[in-house]
Amino acid sequence: MSMTELAEAPTPAGDENKPRKAVEGRSPWQLAWARLRKDKVAIICAVFIVLLALVSIFAGPLSALIGFGPTDQDQTNGVSTDGLPVGPSGLHPLGTDNLGRDILVRILYGARVSLVVGISAAVAAVIIGVIIGLCAGYFGPTVDTILARIMDVVLAFPFLLFAIALVTVAGPSETIEIVVIAFFSWASVGRIVRGQTLAIREREYIEAARSLGASDLRIMFVDVLPNLIAPVIVYTTLLIPTSIVFEATLSFLGVGIIPPTPSWGNMINDSQAFYQVAWWYLVFPSLALILTTLAFNLLGDSVRDALDPRSERLFAARKK
Amino acid sequence: MIVAESEVLLRADNVVKYFPITQGIIFKHEVGRVHAVDGVSLEIRKGETLGLVGESGCGKSTLARCLTRLYPLTSGTITFDGQDISTLNRKQLRPLRREVQMIFQDPYGSLNPRRRVGSIIGDPFAIHGVADGPERKRKVQELMELVGLNPEHYNRFPADFSGGQRQRIGVARALALRPKLIVCDEPVSALDVSIQAQIINLLQDLQSEFGLTYVFIAHDLSVVEHVSDRVAVMYLGKVTELASAEALYRNAQHPYTNALLSAASVADPDQARERQRIVLVGDVPSPVNPPSGCRFHPRCPKATQRCVTEQPELTARSIDGEPLDEAHLTACHYPVKPGEDLALATPEIAQTAREAEAAGVLAQDVLAEERP
Numbered sequence: 001m002s003m004t005e006l007a008e009a010p011t012p013a014g015d016e017n018k019p020r021k022a023v024e025g026r027s028p029w030q031l032a033w034a035r036l037r038k039d040k041v042a043i044i045c046a047v048f049i050v051l052l053a054l055v056s057i058f059a060g061p062l063s064a065l066i067g068f069g070p071t072d073q074d075q076t077n078g079v080s081t082d083g084l085p086v087g088p089s090g091l092h093p094l095g096t097d098n099l100g101r102d103i104l105v106r107i108l109y110g111a112r113v114s115l116v117v118g119i120s121a122a123v124a125a126v127i128i129g130v131i132i133g134l135c136a137g138y139f140g141p142t143v144d145t146i147l148a149r150i151m152d153v154v155l156a157f158p159f160l161l162f163a164i165a166l167v168t169v170a171g172p173s174e175t176i177e178i179v180v181i182a183f184f185s186w187a188s189v190g191r192i193v194r195g196q197t198l199a200i201r202e203r204e205y206i207e208a209a210r211s212l213g214a215s216d217l218r219i220m221f222v223d224v225l226p227n228l229i230a231p232v233i234v235y236t237t238l239l240i241p242t243s244i245v246f247e248a249t250l251s252f253l254g255v256g257i258i259p260p261t262p263s264w265g266n267m268i269n270d271s272q273a274f275y276q277v278a279w280w281y282l283v284f285p286s287l288a289l290i291l292t293t294l295a296f297n298l299l300g301d302s303v304r305d306a307l308d309p310r311s312e313r314l315f316a317a318r319k320k
Numbered sequence: 321m322i323v324a325e326s327e328v329l330l331r332a333d334n335v336v337k338y339f340p341i342t343q344g345i346i347f348k349h350e351v352g353r354v355h356a357v358d359g360v361s362l363e364i365r366k367g368e369t370l371g372l373v374g375e376s377g378c379g380k381s382t383l384a385r386c387l388t389r390l391y392p393l394t395s396g397t398i399t400f401d402g403q404d405i406s407t408l409n410r411k412q413l414r415p416l417r418r419e420v421q422m423i424f425q426d427p428y429g430s431l432n433p434r435r436r437v438g439s440i441i442g443d444p445f446a447i448h449g450v451a452d453g454p455e456r457k458r459k460v461q462e463l464m465e466l467v468g469l470n471p472e473h474y475n476r477f478p479a480d481f482s483g484g485q486r487q488r489i490g491v492a493r494a495l496a497l498r499p500k501l502i503v504c505d506e507p508v509s510a511l512d513v514s515i516q517a518q519i520i521n522l523l524q525d526l527q528s529e530f531g532l533t534y535v536f537i538a539h540d541l542s543v544v545e546h547v548s549d550r551v552a553v554m555y556l557g558k559v560t561e562l563a564s565a566e567a568l569y570r571n572a573q574h575p576y577t578n579a580l581l582s583a584a585s586v587a588d589p590d591q592a593r594e595r596q597r598i599v600l601v602g603d604v605p606s607p608v609n610p611p612s613g614c615r616f617h618p619r620c621p622k623a624t625q626r627c628v629t630e631q632p633e634l635t636a637r638s639i640d641g642e643p644l645d646e647a648h649l650t651a652c653h654y655p656v657k658p659g660e661d662l663a664l665a666t667p668e669i670a671q672t673a674r675e676a677e678a679a680g681v682l683a684q685d686v687l688a689e690e691r692p
Binding site for chain 2: 028141203204210212
């Protein structure tokens with residue numbers, strides 16, 4: 001995949017050396033955008049994600065079109081005479097569950113939960129991680145030692161146990177879920193940012209800024225941060241699917257979204273008792289989860305290739 | 321030579337900068353010190369160009385960063401325009417940052433690759449709140465024109481420029497606040513020769529236009545001779561010789577300066593063939609554990625026991641009771657007379673490398689032991 005991508009994408013060096021008629025230099029972002037646009041996989045994934053977002057935003061009108069709400073139990077056509085789920089049909093395109101609820105409608109509403117929790121948890125984790133990583137990398141060894149140890153402690157936590165314990169104490173809700181996921185995700189962002197900051201702060205342009213009298217805050221956010229944006233964006237796009245899976249895991253274990261509110265995790269959990277007689281009950285929510293995760297991951301890979309074609313395998317070890 | 325205090329822009333008095341070498345991750349303890357700058361005293365006069373030469377690792381760049389107070393000093397004082405700046409903290413240094421600027425060696429490393437040129441050159445205005453919006457843009461474009469860049473390239477990135485153009489960007493940035501002193505840390509070392517001349521001419525034009533004072537660091541002796549009014553030679557963190565460029569290049573008094581000058585290339589091949597080269601033995605000793613007395617004694621062809629025990633001061637010297645040029649300062653007990661042939665001199669003391677060779681030990685082993 002990456003070979004063809006590379007062959008299609010113009011190398012940045014060649015692009016930058018070319019004499020340009022336009023007076024305005026193309027920014028690294030514009031160059032990356034041009035490369036990303038030529039990447040078919042990235043476009044397909046982006047289209048899928050945009051569609052998913054639209055569908056989850058308009059889940060209400062769409063479910064009205066189908067004719068059932070997310071918690072409506074269709075007692076007449078949604079359950080067989082034995083009280084079992086009914087397979088895909090014109091009335092219920094993806095079938096129903098054991099209570100006669102429409103699976104398609106519930107998947108649409110579940111997408112809302114997945115995207116909201118996944119994206120907000122990832123963004124929160126990245127913001128915390130960037131700020132703490134910047135401080136650790138920029139402010140010398142003492143601050144670094146303290147913050148790096150804190151990151152180690154967070155990474156060493158048995159996160160699932162902790163998540164279950166916290167949710168049990170605080171009571172399950174979307175907010176708690178976001179907090180828990182963000183809390184366990186920021187440390188890995190922090191480490192990456194810290195490492196990059198350590199390298200960048202030794203560069204001559206940082207010294208130049210210092211010799212001009214720039215404050216620490218200005219150097220951190222005007223000079224260091226723009227050089228970190230590329231890995232941070234890549235990491236964010238890879239952190240979103242991780243958070244979505246994390247959310248599904250919590251819901252699956254019953255400590256995330258409380259039924260009857262649909263989420264992909266609790267749908268998969270509910271379907272366990274019926275998968276031998278109703279395959280659609282298990283397959284479609286799982287498929288939604290897999291496709292979403294796959295789309296975000298592939299998009300993340302493409303964004304990374306577009307932003308920095310040289311560091312192609314920067315996150316290879318992380319990918320599972 | 322005594323210069324009126326009003327003529328002096330910056331005075332360094334016994335400036336010392338050591339870098340600690342530490343071991344351990346959480347509980348650090350100091351195991352040694354790099355004596356990067358070790359007791360340097362010099363003055364920079366208004367409107368002059370002071371050249372600073374020496375081998376790699378002799379402390380030139382560290383001294384430059386001490387003079388601009390980018391590094392805190394280990395000890396010593398620096399007076400800029402009558403004000404003691406040696407102990408000011410970062411906030412107190414802000415007004416000084418407008419007066420003293422730096423031009424850096426690496427034109428690729430000294431410009432942030434993610435920012436547009438206009439924003440880089442406008443940085444000094446933004447940091448010191450001098451100009452905003454369209455006024456800043458106008459000022460930046462004036463600066464770009466001044467240093468020979470096309471002002472229309474305001475929105476380009478550093479990657480769109482060649483090395484020489486990038487160095488012009490660095491010059492424009494340094495010039496933005498009309499500083500009194502510009503410290504140029506090897507500003508032309510990373511450029512090819514034809515571009516070097518352009519940048520040097522630019523710097524000289526700007527100096528006469530704005531009455532700038534330069535500290536010009538380089539390891540290329542001919543460049544320093546060309547641009548400098550006075551030249552200071554450094555060896556292992558100390559200034560060994562300080563004189564007007566003309567006097568230094570004509571009559572170098574310190575044996576190290578002589579060796580350095582004899583190693584410089586000469587354009588005329590006939591002259592180059594006839595020239596006598598002074599080849600020094602051994603390597604530059606480690607600045608972690610510098611030699612006693614005169615730091616040059618392990619490699620000096622004129623070394624005596626006195627050089628091992630007694631550290632020579634940087635003062636005007638006399639030979640056989642006859643005083644030499646009083647503006648020519650040399651840190652050597654036995655300054656070289658004009659016309660003296662150093663290649664014929666033999667040291668009176670056993671020097672590490674030679675001693676080891678005589679004892680049948682490989683000189684390399686001794687050198688390896690000396691290094692940390």
